[in-house]
Amino acid sequence: MAVMEQTSAVGFRPSMLLSDTRYRSITFQVLILFALALGIGFLARNAAINLEALGKGLGFSFLSDPASYDINQRLIEYDSRSPHWRAATVGILNTLLIAFMGCIAATLIGVTAGVLRLSKNWVIAKIMTVYVEFIRNVPVLLQILLWYGIFIETFPGPRQAEPLLGGGLVVTNRGIYVPAPVTESGFGYVLIAFVLAIIGIIYFRRHAKKVQEETGKAYPVMWISLAILVVPALIVFLIMGSPLTWEFPELKGFNFQGGIFARNSLLALWFALSLYTGAFIAENVRAGILAISHGQTEAAYALGMRPNRTMRLIILPQAMRIIIPPLISQYLNLTKNSSLAIAVGYMDATGTLGGITLNQTGREMECIMLLMAFYLAVSLLISAAMNFYNERVKLQER
Amino acid sequence: MSDQTSTAPDGSGGPSQTRQYPLGEIPEMPAPGATTGIVGWMRNNLFSSITNTILTLISLALLFVIVPGVLNWAFFDAVFSAESRVACREISSGACWAVITARFDQFVYGFYPTELRWRVNLTFVFFVIALLPILWDNVPYRRQLFWLATAFPVIAYILLLGGFGFEPVQTDKFGGFLLTLVIGVTGIAISFPIGVVLALGRQSDMFAARIVSVVFIEFIRGVPLITLLFVASTLLNYFLPPGTTFDLLLRVIIMVTLFASAYMAEVIRGGLAAVARGQYEAGDAMGLNYWQGMRLIILPQALKVSIPGIVNTFIGLFKDTTLVLIIGLLDPLGITAPILADSKWNGLSTELYVFVALFFFICCFSMSRYSQYLERKLHTGHKR
Numbered sequence: 001m002a003v004m005e006q007t008s009a010v011g012f013r014p015s016m017l018l019s020d021t022r023y024r025s026i027t028f029q030v031l032i033l034f035a036l037a038l039g040i041g042f043l044a045r046n047a048a049i050n051l052e053a054l055g056k057g058l059g060f061s062f063l064s065d066p067a068s069y070d071i072n073q074r075l076i077e078y079d080s081r082s083p084h085w086r087a088a089t090v091g092i093l094n095t096l097l098i099a100f101m102g103c104i105a106a107t108l109i110g111v112t113a114g115v116l117r118l119s120k121n122w123v124i125a126k127i128m129t130v131y132v133e134f135i136r137n138v139p140v141l142l143q144i145l146l147w148y149g150i151f152i153e154t155f156p157g158p159r160q161a162e163p164l165l166g167g168g169l170v171v172t173n174r175g176i177y178v179p180a181p182v183t184e185s186g187f188g189y190v191l192i193a194f195v196l197a198i199i200g201i202i203y204f205r206r207h208a209k210k211v212q213e214e215t216g217k218a219y220p221v222m223w224i225s226l227a228i229l230v231v232p233a234l235i236v237f238l239i240m241g242s243p244l245t246w247e248f249p250e251l252k253g254f255n256f257q258g259g260i261f262a263r264n265s266l267l268a269l270w271f272a273l274s275l276y277t278g279a280f281i282a283e284n285v286r287a288g289i290l291a292i293s294h295g296q297t298e299a300a301y302a303l304g305m306r307p308n309r310t311m312r313l314i315i316l317p318q319a320m321r322i323i324i325p326p327l328i329s330q331y332l333n334l335t336k337n338s339s340l341a342i343a344v345g346y347m348d349a350t351g352t353l354g355g356i357t358l359n360q361t362g363r364e365m366e367c368i369m370l371l372m373a374f375y376l377a378v379s380l381l382i383s384a385a386m387n388f389y390n391e392r393v394k395l396q397e398r
Numbered sequence: 399m400s401d402q403t404s405t406a407p408d409g410s411g412g413p414s415q416t417r418q419y420p421l422g423e424i425p426e427m428p429a430p431g432a433t434t435g436i437v438g439w440m441r442n443n444l445f446s447s448i449t450n451t452i453l454t455l456i457s458l459a460l461l462f463v464i465v466p467g468v469l470n471w472a473f474f475d476a477v478f479s480a481e482s483r484v485a486c487r488e489i490s491s492g493a494c495w496a497v498i499t500a501r502f503d504q505f506v507y508g509f510y511p512t513e514l515r516w517r518v519n520l521t522f523v524f525f526v527i528a529l530l531p532i533l534w535d536n537v538p539y540r541r542q543l544f545w546l547a548t549a550f551p552v553i554a555y556i557l558l559l560g561g562f563g564f565e566p567v568q569t570d571k572f573g574g575f576l577l578t579l580v581i582g583v584t585g586i587a588i589s590f591p592i593g594v595v596l597a598l599g600r601q602s603d604m605f606a607a608r609i610v611s612v613v614f615i616e617f618i619r620g621v622p623l624i625t626l627l628f629v630a631s632t633l634l635n636y637f638l639p640p641g642t643t644f645d646l647l648l649r650v651i652i653m654v655t656l657f658a659s660a661y662m663a664e665v666i667r668g669g670l671a672a673v674a675r676g677q678y679e680a681g682d683a684m685g686l687n688y689w690q691g692m693r694l695i696i697l698p699q700a701l702k703v704s705i706p707g708i709v710n711t712f713i714g715l716f717k718d719t720t721l722v723l724i725i726g727l728l729d730p731l732g733i734t735a736p737i738l739a740d741s742k743w744n745g746l747s748t749e750l751y752v753f754v755a756l757f758f759f760i761c762c763f764s765m766s767r768y769s770q771y772l773e774r775k776l777h778t779g780h781k782r
Contacts, residue, residue: 029606043637050636087546112612121450122443123457137762138755139717142731146755295554342724354628364632372621372627379620 035246060370062361063088069349069356073263084357090353092374098269098348099335102291105274106334107327109301110281114312117286134277141340143276148268148344158255170249170256175263177249186240193233201225207285212249219361265346269338277334289315321393328386339375349374412756472752482742497743499752504737505753507575507726516534517557518576520661524553525583533768544717551587569647573728575757580647581729583656589715590708592655598692600667611663618660623718626653631725652723665711669704670696702776709769713762720758731756 018028051057060190070080075093109362117128135143155161155173163170170177209221217243237243249259292315301311339350349371358367421426432438445451475492479499486494498505507515530548531543540645560566572580598613618626630649638644673696681691701708723732734750737743 025604030603032604032606041400046639047636049640049721051642071488112526118454120443120446121453123454123461127457127461133763134759137717137759139731139758141720141722141723142751142755145731146748152744153748213618215501339622339624339722340724342624350622350624353627358628358632365636368625368628368633372625373539375625376617376620376621380616 010309037320047365056362058365059368062366065361067357067360069360071352072267073347083109084361087357088349088353088370091349094341094346095338095348095350098266098273098338098341098346099331101265101270102273102338103331105270106277106281106330109274109278109364110327110330111285114276115289117282118289119211119268132279132282135275136283140272140337141343143272144268144340144344147271148264151264151268158251161251161256163249168248170259172256173264174255175261175266177259177261178260179246179248179259182245182247184243184245186243190233190237190243191241193236194229197229197232200228204228263346265341265344268343269346270345273334273337276337277330280330280357280375284323284326284330285319288319291322292318324393325386325390328382328389332382335378335382336375402598421472483744483746485645493749493752495753496750497737497749500743501733501737504733505574505730507576508733508736509571510573510576511567511571514567517564521557523556524550524557525579530752545782569645573615574730574733576727577647577722577727578719580715581651581654581722584651585658585715585719586712589655589658589662591709593666594697596663598668600632600663605692615663616658620666623654623657623721624724626657627721627725629653646725647727650725650727654715654718657718659712661711662708663712665704665707666700666732668707669700669702672703673699705769705773709772711763713765716762716765717758728775730757731753 014037017239062285064083066081067084067087068080069087071087071090072248073094076086076090078090088144112280113128113131117132119125119128128346152173155171158172158174160170161170168179180369203223204224207219208224212218212322247258249256249261295308296318300314305314307342341348342355345351353367354371361367382383428434432441440542471492473492475490475598476495477486477489478484478494479667480489480494480496480497483494483497484497484505503512503515507518524546528547529541530537531540532547537543554562556562558572558576561571574677596611596615599607602608602611629651631646633644634649655717677695677699678691679696684691686694718732720729722729723735725733728736731751734747734754737750738745738747
């Protein structure tokens with residue numbers, strides 16, 4: 001009855017702080033917090049002394065000084081007299097641009113490769129296996145540099161470059177030019193038609209679903225949706241007299257002018273990040289599909305469903321629940337990996353805020369704090385979205 | 399009943415003749431020729447439907463275009479020894495591997511002093527021997543080799559950095575595969591225990607331990623490694639007492655290790671969550687205290703479940719060592735920059751990058767294969 005004696009013992013002895021499990025956890029926690037406070041205090045004191053000695057206090061006023069460097073890839077107005085905060089904004093927008101482009105391409109590549117890797121077709125499955133294994137086991141930074149090197153070495157210089165597709169595509173060793181759309185008055189109506197069409201599609205889909213649930217009759221939803229989306233907008237476009245022209249790139253002097261110009265650095269980064277993340281997504285997709293019990297497939301076949309529909313209506317909706325969370329964390333990885341842009345000179349947040357601004361102003365502490373805050377904010381936002389999704393699709397336990 | 403007969407196709411596959419057999423005496427026939435052997439395999443796996451046939455033909459056509467081109471470039475038209483890029487191109491238009499042959503030592507040792515490179519080689523040999531007993535059970539003299547493995551960090555430190563009668567070498571001379579292995583192996587060895595502690599901390603009942611672990615893990619996982627490397631290269635000196643400086647390589651190793659340990663913690667947390675609640679309770683019921691229960695009951699099961707994730711984190715760490723080139727360390731990828739700047743070899747980036755890629759592929763692929771072997775070996779409980 002040792003337990004009885006222990007619990008009945010009244011009074012508190014200091015040795016119980018270590019020996020008694022009731023108090024021991026409190027002792028440990030106090031020790032942890034104390035050590036933590038001591039460590040942080042030590043680091044903060046050192047930082048204060050060192051900054052004092054160098055004569056730079058903490059402060060963010062440098063952000064409004066002129067940046068005096070140029071950024072060749074930008075989504076908003078910027079020149080070298082603009083302040084540092086504007087340069088940082090350009091960088092952040094560039095990060096978001098590459099992240100957005102990369103996520104879309106990586107999803108397309110990854111889903112295709114993941115599904116095809118499970119294909120019964122031996123050649124296709126093997127090709128996809130080789131793709132996934134090679135790409136996953138080579139550092140992404142190396143892949144970015146490799147693509148960049150290949151683009152520069154194999155594509156011709158601007159003066160030798162032959163416009164392809166009737167001038168619609170110019171490939172040079174500086175980047176790729178495609179025609180830029182120029183909207184004229186009346187294009188707004190086309191956009192309005194598009195928006196109305198999308199609303200129409202939503203209503204049509206609801207109606208189709210209702211009909212299918214009541215009568216079992218299935219409309220060819222995809223084709224009708226596509227028709228609703230394209231046909232009215234096309235008619236409006238023709239009525240308004242085709243209010244859209246294309247600005248083609250033209251060789252002027254040593255370089256091409258006009259059109260949309262995607263630099264090599266952006267393209268190499270986009271290629272490498274999409275292929276790399278795509279390989280990981282392919283594995284997630286494959287795992288998700290394999291996790292669905294084979295009985296589900298057999299049940300669908302027993303009901304007389306074709307393989308295509310089985311995949312679309314039975315397997316994928318269930319697999320999605322498993323695929324989406326790792327998919328979102330792959331998006332997060334892609335966004336973080338886009339910071340490697342600095343290696344090919346694409347000016348993203350790391351290249352501006354953590355690169356040139358840091359070196360010019362010597363404000364290491366502030367710049368890196370801002371940079372980390374930006375990436376943390378992005379990743380916390382994405383995590384929040386993921387948690388929200390997980391909560392929504394959680395299996396309803398019965 | 400003997401007049402009843404049955405028909406069966408003959409096995410010859412010729413024009414559809416049928417033979418009459420008494421019921422119950424139908425002999426076993428070979429399967430139709432088109433469903434067995436290589437023809438049957440091709441029908442099932444390559445040409446089972448129209449879509450499949452089209453896909454097969456398209457991919458075979460693509461392979462016929464790509465594979466010979468790549469093989470010609472990499473092997474048949476390649477130049478393996480030449481004086482410079484121009485000399486290479488005079489011989490053939492394929493890959494100029496001569497650059498690798500010429501600069502191979504730099505890829506392996508970086509700028510480690512030439513006359514001391516035997517020490518690096520010796521370290522590599524010791525490393526392989528020390529790895530044997532850790533990776534496989536049935537190595538002869540495993541027990542003795544374990545002692546070597548325990549002593550290996552000290553041996554490697556003395557051999558690589560000098561001291562104790564050896565001529566000292568500064569870490570800024572490290573480079574190439576040597577640097578990758580130093581950062582990678584140290585990071586892997588240290589991040590694993592830290593990861594375990596962080597994972598336990600995140601699961602702990604103690605509020606303080608939990609909050610510290612959560613903040614650390616989420617912070618590290620939320621920022622790219624490159625920003626942590628910037629911290630190592632520019633910021634860390636601010637946080638040390640004035641006048642102290644310490645080695646850049648050490649700072650980088652610390653940051654890489656912390657980075658990997660946060661990811662490791664999340665992987666192991668998943669494993670811990672997969673261990674049934676009853677196992678914890680059984681441990682308590684046996685009278686084991688927290689650490690005993692964790693060491694003997696929970697962690698062996700949790701770690702077994704999380705092997706794929708753990709090895710993935712190792713592979714990730716190994717690949718991430720290339721990032722050190724951005725803060726100026728000369729890992730194999732960083733070594734390519736001075737080679738490309740050499741007027742003899744500039745413009746050969748593809749050859750250099752492919753060579754480095756091959757090195758990483760071999761290392762990472764064998765790690766993932768080993769993890770699959772380990773999974774099979776430890777897959778004892780739930781065989782179906």
